[in-house]
Amino acid sequence: MSTLEINDLHVSVKTDDGDKEILKGVTLTVKDGETHAIMGPNGSGKSTLAYSIAGHPKYDITSGTVTLDGNDVLAMTVDERARAGLFLAMQYPVEVPGVSVSNFLRTAKTAIDGEAPKLRTWVKEVNATLANLNLDATFGQRSVNEGFSGGEKKRHEIAQMELLDPGMAILDETDSGLDIDALKIVSEGVNRFRAKDAKAVLLITHYTRILRYIQPDFVHVFVDGRIADQGGPELAEELEANGYDKYVKAAVTAG
Amino acid sequence: MGLDVSSHLHPVGSFDLADHPVPTGREEVWRFTPLKRLRGLHDSAPLTGSEYDVKTEAPEGVAVGYRPVAHSDRGLSGLVPTDRISARVWQDTTRVLTVEVPAEAEVAEPVFINFTGTGVAEAASGHLLVKVGAHATATVVVRFQGSTTLAENVEVAVGDGARLTFVTLQDWSDDAVHHSTQHALVGRDASLKHVAVTFGGDVVRHDVTATYSGPGGDIEMLGLYFADAGQHIEHRLFVDHNAPKTRSHVTYKGALQGQGAHTVWIGNVLIRKEAEGIETYEENRNLVLTDGCQADSVPNLEIETGEIAGAGHASATGRFDDEQLFYLRSRGIEEKEARRLVVHGFFNDLIRRIAVPELEEQLAATVEAELSKNVLKED
Known part of the structure; x- marks a missing residue:
């Protein structure tokens, strides 16, 4: 079980013109068993939130707290966060030339569990997970993300999520750039994961399209580094009809 | 004195030592090399040392042995010394270690030549000739280890339609100095895979040139090196496309770690006017693991005809991503x-x-x- 609590989080990045504040006080709690969608226009800071929680060195946490089941996430190294049960499915997964997918998955699983998985069951599990995501068995011999199509990269991210089995998964624009078939395959993967006991999911997206396949419990509208509105699934439908305009205008007025 | 060399992509060689003055370090071909650490190989240190041991393992059908220069095929590849070290070795050589693969032989097992150096005080020299008959297939692996001061000439002659993999593995002790001048001649429709793996040694400098004796030849050069603190590892490569429809593909990858680790990669390619329809690509990548290292990487491409299938190069040196x-x-x-x-x-x-x-x-x-x-x- 996992509960992620984000409290008044402020995050900056270094730019040529000095530090720029991207997150301006984010407060959000995701309990186990819940799926939260974060929706917002480009540049609103959605990805910054995801990468800050995962511990990317580019982002500087200036104030606020993030805890996972009460443990201070911000005090952990990147790999400690993953071992504590956090997973980030990235929008732009990174190529690691010469490292095979199967070696990578086994190494990560060993790191997360603290012991090597049992060979026979592990191979079966990997093959089944890849097959569910429409990735064939030779996929394991390819170098991590190297030469993958956009859809393959996203399906590989979901395969990792299912195999590493974190308590809390953050999906950063996993739907972007996917055609409808790939979107369905990826959504089925996420739903398989959610069907397990006590999984928490934070789904970051620009579009409402993926929410037709992955039903969120809560929807948060993210504008200018803050949560501008929140509600149930019906809020996504309203955004679908009316877009982000009224929130963006309000933020400009407030700013 | 000295040879009139207008460009190092048009080297002019000579067997006459008088044509090769002692380098000063300012010459284009020597500017990266720490001459002071060569123990006089480039000057006049005697090359008569015998502090080494050579063991060979030859599969059936392959002849491996020393031959007196007079009864050898020295010069078969067309090697003509273009630097003083090579010219000195040529002058002092009395015997040629010859590997001979008969025409049409298919040799699955590698030929191994294991060279173990046992001292650095007296410089040694050697000449290796690898001769592969037409339509034969073979692999030759030269493994160097131990302590040495060694200068050598290496000739590789690949007959028409033959396929050779030639590997040198420099697994030297920290105090080894190794200079190798190599020339390969690749026959019509023949292929050569030339591999250099360099881990050990104080100074290792390999100057490898390759050319073709007919159209359709294929040269692949692969290199892997790992330089530690204080080590100088230099690989100089030159592929001379002098025949049509030939191909060359060069990939060298290196890692550097520790104060003063220095690697040099020179990738020269000349596409002569008659070399129509050729294809060449050179690539060098360096991974810098710590502070205090230097990786020099210089690709040069000179093209005398536009009628080619492709020519390119890439070089990248960086830290961990x-x-x-x-x-x-x-x-x-x-x-x-x-x-x-x-x-x-x-x-x-x-x-x-x-x-x-x-x-x-x-x-x-x-x-x-x-x-x-x-x-x-x-x-």
Whole structure:
């Protein structure tokens, strides 16, 4: 079980013109068993939130707290966060030339569990997970993300999520750039994961399209580094009809 | 005195030592090399040392042995010394270690030449000739280890339609100085895979040139090197496309770690006017693992005809990619293990392409041993 609590989080990045504040006080709690969608226009800071929680060195946490089941996430190294049960499915997964997918998955699983998985069951599990995501068995011999199509990269991210089995998964624009078939395959993967006991999911997206396949419990509208509105699934439908305009205008007025 | 060399892409050689003055270090071909650490190889140190031991393993059908120069095929490849060290070795050579693969022989097992140096005080010299008959297939692996001061000339002659994999593995002790001048002649529709793997030694400098005796020849050059503190590792390559429809593909990858680690890669390619329809690509990548290292990487391409299938080169030198490390660590993998994966991955593709199964495991183990010196060192 996992509960992620984000409290008044402020995050900056270094730019040529000095530090720029991207997150301006984010407060959000995701309990186990819940799926939260974060929706917002480009540049609103959605990805910054995801990468800050995962511990990317580019982002500087200036104030606020993030805890996972009460443990201070911000005090952990990147790999400690993953071992504590956090997973980030990235929008732009990174190529690691010469490292095979199967070696990578086994190494990560060993790191997360603290012991090597049992060979026979592990191979079966990997093959089944890849097959569910429409990735064939030779996929394991390819170098991590190297030469993958956009859809393959996203399906590989979901395969990792299912195999590493974190308590809390953050999906950063996993739907972007996917055609409808790939979107369905990826959504089925996420739903398989959610069907397990006590999984928490934070789904970051620009579009409402993926929410037709992955039903969120809560929807948060993210504008200018803050949560501008929140509600149930019906809020996504309203955004679908009316877009982000009224929130963006309000933020400009407030700013 | 000295030869009139207008460009190092048009080298002019000579067997006459008088044509090769002692280099000063300002010459284009010597400017990267620490001459002071060559123990006089480039000057006049006697090359008569005998502090080494050579053991050969030859599969059936391959003749390996020393022949007096007069009864050898020395010069078969067309090697003409273009530097003083090579000219001195040529002058002093009395015997030629000859590997002869008869025409049409299919030799699955590699020929091994194991050279073990046993001292650095007296400089030694040698001449190796690898001769592969038409339509034959063979693999020759030269393994160097121990302590030495060695200058050598190497000739490789690949007959028409033949296929040769030629590997030198420089696994020297820290005090070795090794200068090697190599020339390969690749026959019509023949292919040569030339592999240089350099881990050890104080100064290792290899000057490798290759050319074609007919159209359709294919040269692949693969290199893997790992320089530690204070080491100088220099690979100079020159492919002379002098025949139509020939191909050359060069990939060298290196890692550097420790104060004063220095690597040099020179990738020269000349496409002569008559070399229509050729294809060439050169690539050098360096991974800098610590502060205090220097990687020089210089590709040169001179094109005298536009009627070619393709020509290109790439060179990149960089540190660990932070995004790669973040990605791996975000999956729970500890930083050291992530670095280890990235470095093995960097070399893996190259090791696979060498495709000599007898060496694969050893190379992966050597990379691991090098990593333990810095990247994986216990704090």
